[in-house]
Amino acid sequence: MIARIWSGESPLWLVLLPLSWLYGLVSGAIRFAYRLGLKKSWRAPVPVVVVGNLTAGGNGKTPVVIWLVEQLQQRGIRVGVVSRGYGGKAERYPLLLEPVTTTDQAGDEPVLIYQRTGAPVAVSPVRSDAVKAILASHPVQLIITDDGLQHYKLARDKEIVVVDGVRRFGNGWWLPAGPMRERESRLTSVDAVITNGGVAKAGEIPMRLRPGLAVNLLTGERREVSQLNAIVAMAGIGHPPRFFATLAECGATPLKCVALADHQALSLNDVTSLVQPGQTLVMTEKDAVKCRAFAQNNWWYLPVDAQLEGEQAEKLLQELLTLAR
Template sequence: MIARIWSGESLLWLLLLPLSWLYGLVSGAIRLLYHLGLKRAWRAPVPVVVVGNLTAGGNGKTPVVIWLVEELQKRGLRPGVVSRGYGGKAAKYPLLLTAETTTAEAGDEPVLIYQRTGAPVAVSPVRSDAVKALLSEHPVDIVITDDGLQHYALARDKEIVVIDGVRRFGNGWWLPAGPMRERASRLKSVDAVIVNGGQAMSGEIPMHLHPGMAINLLTGERKAVDQLPALVAMAGIGHPPRFFATLAQCGARIEKQVPLADHQALMAGQVEALTASGQTLIMTEKDAVKCRAFAKENWWYLPVDAELSGEQPEQLLKELIALVQ
């Protein structure tokens, strides 16, 4: 229902407009206070790069963070990552991730980034505290923030916005009548716009999520998705249909699709009940980090990598490296 409202297919968004006006007024006032210097942002002693979005829901932001971290590592830099840690609740903040940190503590996306990249990751509702924790324990020379475009309390040197190229901005209204955290005009002030799928417009960087081999959660065995029998597909991400479409493009034989809420906590019994005898469970990597502790032999996940096209990605990386030098 919310997807139909935000896309404009349902006129129920008209009933939510007063709340949207209030949301826009409050968010605009906060940004103005920082712009006028009436509220002061904390500036880190190293460059800070924000990877965020203008809309609620999954846009492919975390794969972009992973891509950035890995590309910077290849070029000899030491990036660290900070996050709000949505979906997790730690005993205390800031929380520096270790190999033992659970998604219940840190949230699924920070754990995924930590496991994929090996970069130091810290989470805290106050992102400046997370940055300070990183710098106190690791020789980080550039910080990437996973989300936080609207978190103006942390000063930033570069802003990167990720857009879903298919859904883009829906009906264009602020939450809750539409998907917008800020209006599309905000793009005029950011440093780069990356478009995940669909058709990129002039000046935007095209990106596609490239699926790899399916990986067994228990054994680490790798197989092509189309070699897995009787699939039950589970996706607890911002836009589950994207994952199901990716599986179909890979030739997967899907018997059932199970869309879940983004960042939804997963319990062993709940996940086990999704498959019957002879069926295979396939999930996103983001879900897999929540299921490793109780994984079964018929559970697999499909990792995806961000692939950016054109000359702009290399130019963007040069600009980030120049911040450090």
Template sequence: MISRIWSGESPLWLLLLPLSWLYGLVSGIIRLSWRLGLRKSWRAPVPVVVVGNLTAGGNGKTPVVVWLVEQLQQRGVRVGVVSRGYGGKAAQYPLLLTPESTPAEAGDEPVLIYQRTGAPVAVSPARVDAVKALLAHEPVDLVVTDDGLQHYHLFRDKEIVVIDGVRRFGNGWWLPAGPMRERASRLKTVDAAITNGGVAFPNEIAMQLQPGKAVNLRTGERCDVRELRHPVAMAGIGHPPRFFATLAQCGVVAENTFALADHQALTHADVGRLVKAGQTLIMTEKDAVKCRGFAEENWWYLPVEAHLSEIQAEKLLQELLILVR
């Protein structure tokens, strides 16, 4: 229902407009207070790059963070990552991730980033505290923040926005009548816009999510996802239909699909009841980090990697490298 409201297909968005106006007014006042210097941003001693969204969830932001960290690491930059840690509840903040950190503590996305990149990761609702903790424990040259475009307390040297190239900005209204955290005009002030799928507009960097081989949660075995017998699919991400569409593009005909809530906590019982005898479960990597501790032998995940337009991506990376030289 919410997707129909935000796309404008359902007229119910009109009933929510007063709340959207209020949201826009409050968020506008908050942003203006930072711009006028009425509230002071904290500037880290190293460059900070924000990777964020203008809309609520499911745009492909985390794969962009992973891509960015890996690309900078390959160029000799020591990168740290900070995140809000949505879906996690640590005993205390800030929390520095270790190999023993769980999604229940740190959130699923920070754990995924930590496992994929090996970069130091810190989480805290107050991102400034996360950056300070990171710098106190790790020698990093640059910090990437996973989300936080609207978290103005932390000064940023570069802003990167990720756009869903298919859904774009829906009906264009602020939450809750539409998907917008900020209006599309905010794009004029960011340093780069990366468009995931669909068609990239002028001055946007085109990106596609390319799936790899399916990975078994228990054994680490890899195989072509089309080889999985009697597959059923689940996705607990911001926009589950994207994952199901990816599977279809890979030639997978799922016998059933299950869309779960983003950042939803999972148990063996929650996941096990989705699969019948003889079926194979395929999930996202983000779901997999929450399921590894109780996975069955027939549970697999499909990792994806961000592939960006080569010339534009290199230009963006060179701009970031200038910050650390």
């Protein structure tokens, strides 16, 4: 229903329009207060790069963060990552991730980034506190914040927006009548726009999510996902249909597809109830980090990597290298 409202297919967005005007008024006033200096931002002693989006829902932001971290690490730059930690609840903040940190504490995306990159990762509702926690124990040269484009309390040196190239901006209205956190005109003030799928517009950096081999959660075995039998697909991400479409592109035809809420907590009973004997469960890597503690031998996940190529992507990396050095 939400998808139909935000796309404009359902007329219910008209009912929600007054709430959207209020949302736009409040969010615009907050941003304007920071621009005028009425509210103060904290500036870190190292450069800060924000990777965010203008819309609610999954746009592929976390794979972009992982790609940036890995690219910079390969070029000798020490990178730290901060996040709000949606879906997690720590005893105290800021929380600096360790190998034993769970998704219940830190949220799924920070744990995924930490496991994939090995970079220092900290979470806190106040992102400046997360930055300070990293700087207190790691000599990083640059901080990337996963989301937080609208978190103006933290000053930033670069802003990168990730756009869903297929859905774009729906009906173009603020939440809740539409998917927008800020209007499309905000793109004119950011440093780079990365477009995930679809057709990138002039000046945007095209991106594709490239699937790898399916990985067994229990054994670590790797296999082509099309070779798995009797697949049940599960996705608890911002836009589950993207994952199901990726499986189809890989030649897999699930018996059923189960869409879960983004950041939804998972238990052994929740997950085992989705599959019958003889069936194989295939989930996203983001879901897998929540299931490792109780993984079964018929559970697999399909990792995906952001793929950005071309002069614009290289130009962005060079700008970040210059910033870090």
